[in-house]
Amino acid sequence: QKQPLRVVLDLWAGFYPALIADELGFFAKRGIEVEIVFPEDSDAALADFAAGTFDLAAVALGDLLPITRVDPNLRVVLCT
Numbered sequence: 001q002k003q004p005l006r007v008v009l010d011l012w013a014g015f016y017p018a019l020i021a022d023e024l025g026f027f028a029k030r031g032i033e034v035e036i037v038f039p040e041d042s043d044a045a046l047a048d049f050a051a052g053t054f055d056l057a058a059v060a061l062g063d064l065l066p067i068t069r070v071d072p073n074l075r076v077v078l079c080t
Helices: 013-023 042-050
Strands: 005-009 034-037 056-058
Touching (some): 005 042, 042 056
Parallel strands (some): 005 034
């Protein structure tokens, strides 16, 4: 069974289109199950992302730079 794509989003309105797309079924229509998490603690969420708990993280680019020291294979796929 496929596991959902686990995404952690910072509480910033610029990331809300992903939540709206999920609510409107855009991902499901394409066969993609998504689990979106809004953390209470961004630092803990980044640590969880670095540990592999999440597949994607939507956070400020500057917040990701320190993680590249832990995981040099980390890839930025979109920067706005």
